[in-house]
Amino acid sequence: MRILNLGCGTKVSEHPNVVNIDWSIYLRVKKNPVLRRVAPLLINGERLNGFKTIPANILVHNLAKGIPFPADSVDVVYHSHLLEHLDRDIAKHFLLEIKRVLRPGGILRIVVPDFERFAKDYVHHLSVCENDKGEAGKHDEYISAMISQCVRREAHGTSHQKPFRRFIENTLLGDARRRGETHQWMYDRINLSWLLIGLGYKNPVVQQYNVSLISDWNKYMLDTDLHGNEYKTDSFYMEAQK
Numbered sequence: 237m238r239i240l241n242l243g244c245g246t247k248v249s250e251h252p253n254v255v256n257i258d259w260s261i262y263l264r265v266k267k268n269p270v271l272r273r274v275a276p277l278l279i280n281g282e283r284l285n286g287f288k289t290i291p292a293n294i295l296v297h298n299l300a301k302g303i304p305f306p307a308d309s310v311d312v313v314y315h316s317h318l319l320e321h322l323d324r325d326i327a328k329h330f331l332l333e334i335k336r337v338l339r340p341g342g343i344l345r346i347v348v349p350d351f352e353r354f355a356k357d358y359v360h361h362l363s364v365c366e367n368d369k370g371e372a373g374k375h376d377e378y379i380s381a382m383i384s385q386c387v388r389r390e391a392h393g394t395s396h397q398k399p400f401r402r403f404i405e406n407t408l409l410g411d412a413r414r415r416g417e418t419h420q421w422m423y424d425r426i427n428l429s430w431l432l433i434g435l436g437y438k439n440p441v442v443q444q445y446n447v448s449l450i451s452d453w454n455k456y457m458l459d460t461d462l463h464g465n466e467y468k469t470d471s472f473y474m475e476a477q478k
């Protein structure tokens with residue numbers, strides 16, 4: 237059984253069946269013996285701790301160059317909170333590249349922010365505000381859940397840095413969009429299944445964080461934390477087959 241965890245970030249599986257793949261700037265710096273020593277001069281605090289604890293079992297690869305596996309060679313491809321960061325045209329090519337490496341009958345499991353839930357919460361809060369004027373101050377939180385990551389300019393980590401470090405890092409690495417931190421599109425059960433069917437995938441189905449067509453999915457601990465709880469609670473899960 238071979239499972240690819242694409243755009244894994246720091247959420248890797250230790251299981252030997254899983255190949256964790258990412259291309260983050262921190263990971264590339266960490267894998268470079270010279271840059272690894274310079275990094276503490278640029279980042280500090282929580283981010284430095286994050287840098288030091290980047291898991292070792294990650295294959296450093298830029299997925300924009302394709303997936304480094306032969307056709308029909310993979311049983312499961314999984315990606316979490318990655319698709320919404322891709323331009324919509326690139327997302328199509330990415331999903332086709334995944335189809336190439338999946339074996340016939342292989343499963344694609346996609347995790348994305350749950351746009352339907354954000355939208356329903358937003359609409360519900362409109363009526364809450366109509367009945368209680370004091371709620372208006374909270375209303376932007378519901379709009380923020382849907383669009384803040386689409387319109388963000390500065391990278392999340394950088395905004396908490398002191399001015400000098402912030403300037404250096406922004407100059408070297410660019411803004412949130414250049415770093416791929418912004419959301420380029422959002423998905424729900426309708427547009428994602430439509431997209432998958434259009435690309436030739438079969439049987440798209442909505443799943444739960446701990447339910448899957450993949451046998452023993454929970455043992456890989458990709459959608460759960462150490463206690464078995466949902467890892468990213470604002471998520472929507474969909475699976476389809478090649």
Ligand SMILES: C[S@@+](CC[C@H](N)C(=O)[O-])C[C@H]1O[C@@H](n2cnc3c(N)ncnc32)[C@H](O)[C@@H]1O
Binds near residue numbers: 242318
């Ligand atoms: C929002 S994070 C999600 C991380 C993790 N999957 C999770 O759910 O916590 C998106 C990840 O995709 C990675 N990524 C984005 N573009 C990539 C590319 N072209 N090649 C490899 N990884 C990429 C980023 O480095 C980042 O770690």
